Amino acid sequence: MLEAEAIRDAVRALLAGRNDRPMLDSWMRGLDRDLSRSLGSAGWIGMTWPAPFGEGASQLARLALTEELLRVGAPVCAHWTADRQIGPSLIRYGSVKLQEEFLPRIRQGSLICGIGLSEPDAGSDLAAIRTRARRVEGGWTIDGTKVWTTSAHAADVTYLLARTGEAGGRKEGLTEFLVDMTSPGLSVRPITELSGECHFNEMIFESVFVPDDRVIGEVGNGWQQVADTLAFERGGAERYLSSYPLLVAALDRARSFSDRGLSVRLGAIAARMVALRRLNVDLAHSLDQGQVSALLAAELKLLGTLLEQDVVEAAREIAGVCGSDEELDRLLAQGITAMPAATIRGGTSEVMRSIIGRSEGPARPLRSFSPELRPVVDDVLDEAWSADAEVLRRTLTDLGWFEVGSTDEEDGGTLADLAEISAGVGRHASPVEVWPEALDAAGLEPQEDTRRRLVLRAAALFGAIDRATSMTVEHVATRHQFGKPLIAFQAVAHAVAEMATERDLAYAAIREALDRPTTGTALAARSVAAGAATRVAALAHQLHGAMGLTQEHTLHHFTGRLWAWRDAEEAAVRVDQQVGDLVLGGTSDAQLWSLITGS
Incomplete structure (x- = not known):
């Protein structure tokens, strides 16, 4: 934590010392070689790359x-892809020669990399790519077309996925x-977007020679490598932060108006x-442990990019209600033209739902607070x-459950333990709720009592959400219509995925409130759990x-x-208003940033 906070201070x-104007999608659209070199020098x-x-x-x-x-919407596109994807890929699969040639340049912030995956006839379906690499003396010759390649017009190198073999299925023979x-x-060939900008490109390969030493990993193993x-x-x-400068501008505009909605x-x-x-923190922990969680990444991508589009709509509403100003107008124009792409790039929302839906079933890990x-x-x-x-109340009294979490002492049980009991109440539809009486007996200060009640109500909601989701998964896996199980229909599988992501988002919010106990995080947990309850109940029925x-x-x-x-x-609306009032406090985004990051 100290390491992270020290970096925050240094980055700020x-x-x-710069005069950059905030921009949306700055990691895709803001290309500034000098800033990237400065970040590299620091x-x-x-x-995060391992030594050496x-x-x-x-x-x-x-x-x-x-x-x-x-x-702050800093222009970081010049190094973003290389740092985030190309470097880790070279460390995992690249030869010593590739590592020695390119990793130092990436670290210096002097190498701009493109990603050549999508093609005119192969967007989300990467296994359908046609760009071909044929073996020639000393290397390969490549023919084909790639499209939607960010920063190709400024890139020094591009990562390319091409077909090198025909044996086996579509996912085999890729390099x-x-x-x-x-x-x-x-x-x-630059491609002009709705905004009038050109950061997308089409790349045309006509007998392009690539030497053998530019192959990443094993020939033919490209599908597994590209998944990472x-x-x-x-x-x-x-x-989920690409539109953050717009959210700040909207907050600034709404702050002077008293509008409950x-x-x-x-x-x-x-x-x-x-x-x-x-x-995101959970994903970071998994990466620190040497694991790449495709499920966590898919959930974050799906939910985050949908939220990005919600931010634009909220800002548009604020501009309509409160009137706009120059900064809000500028950023809103960027958001309206840029954010439709959020749910497409990196894999469409439908692809993410397919990944998430496949993970649901008896083998899924149980989510627990204790x-x-x-x-x-x-x-x-x-x-x-x-x-x-x-009868149940007497049993729970004998077990001492009405005293769990009533203090901060470990031997009396923690708040996380009481959250687990509360989740169990929801998961098993217990007629005895436990947590209200446990908190009444604790005699806590009003603010602390309120915080804990918010968290425990959210935990109970999570338990019922969890059970409704698992019951639905079991039902659609065993119920047959039109000669096959319901889960075989894509629309059903995607609805299950939506239930699962709402459940997991509620779980994440409650864990954050338990680990970072503030009134704000407790309100956020209650808000997210309530929103998930509405959607999960509707989809379950x-x-x-x-x-x-x-x-x-x-x-x-x-x-x-759940209802x-x-x-x-x-109630959910009042909780949302309390969160809104919290982040609207002050004269900057400090309250919002503190709520989100704890910084």
Whole structure:
């Protein structure tokens, strides 16, 4: 943590000496070689790479750096792709020669890299690529076309995926290359976007020679290698902070107006950003452990890019209600033309839902706030919905559950333990809620009591969300229509994926509130869980069909609680307004930034 905060301070100091105007999508559109070289000189490019390639800094430290750059919309495109994807790919798969030639240049911030994946007839379906590399003496000759390549017009090299063999399926016989952009036969045609800018390009390869020593990894193993590259691309703060300068401009404009609706809208966005950031932290931890979580990256990419588009719509609404100013107009124009691409680049939302949907099933990992306690909770509360409430209450009293988490002392149980019990209450539709009485007995100060009630209500919502999702997954896997299980239909699989991502986002928000206990994070957890409750309940009933609308089916035990808890006491709309009022406080984005990052 100290490492990350030290980097934040240093990055802020460096950026304060510049006069850059904030821009959206700055990691794709803002190309400034001088800034990239400055970041390289500070040791901040390739900082997480292991020795001898880099400093071996943590991914959390890199996250802090990334957040501070995106916060001000700094023009970092010149090194972004090389740092995020090409360097890690070369470290994992590249030859010693490739590593020695290119990694130092990437670290210096002096190498601009393009990514040659998509083609005119192969966008999301990368296995359909036609660009071909044929073996010749000393290397390969490449023919084909790549399109939508960011910064190809300014790049020094481009990473290229090409077909080198025909044996086996479509995903076999693919190979990765690093191609010099000055190679004879390679031409670049800029593509003008809606904004009038040209950062996309088409690359045409006509008998372009690439020497053998520019092959990355094994010939024919490109599909497996590119999967890792895409996981690096999809997961990152840029998936939910690309529009952050616009959100700040909208906050600045809304701050002088007292509009409850705008507070609610901004609060819901800020709360989801807290949860998304926690997903990003989890992904950073997995990378620090040497793992590339395709599922986490897909969830972050899907939810983050949808939120980016929500930010644009919220800013547009604020401009309409409050009137605009020069800065809001400038950034909103960028957002309107740029953000439609957010849910396409790096893999469409539909592709992300397919990845997430495939991960659901009996083998999925259980999500718990207190792993050792969860099996006990499940055993005690199994089918609690049908139990006699007074008998169950006596059992829970004998177990001491009404005293768990009432203090901060470990021997009395932690708040995380009580959150696990609360999740169990939701997961098993227990008629005895436990947490209200446990907190009443604790006699906490009003602010702390409120914070804990928010978190525990969110945990109970999460439990019911978890159960409704698992019941739905089981139903669509076993229920047949038109001769096949419902899950075989893409629309159904994508609906399941949406339920799973909402569940996981709520889980992330609650864990953040437990680990970083503030009123703001507690409100965010309650907000995100309430939003997830609405969507999951609706999809659960939709996918169960008519049978899910009857009391004969057990689904109603869980969705009934979702609706009731969502609207109880600190109802969702009021919570969103409280978050909105919090981030609208002050005269800058300090409250919002502190809520999201803890900095």
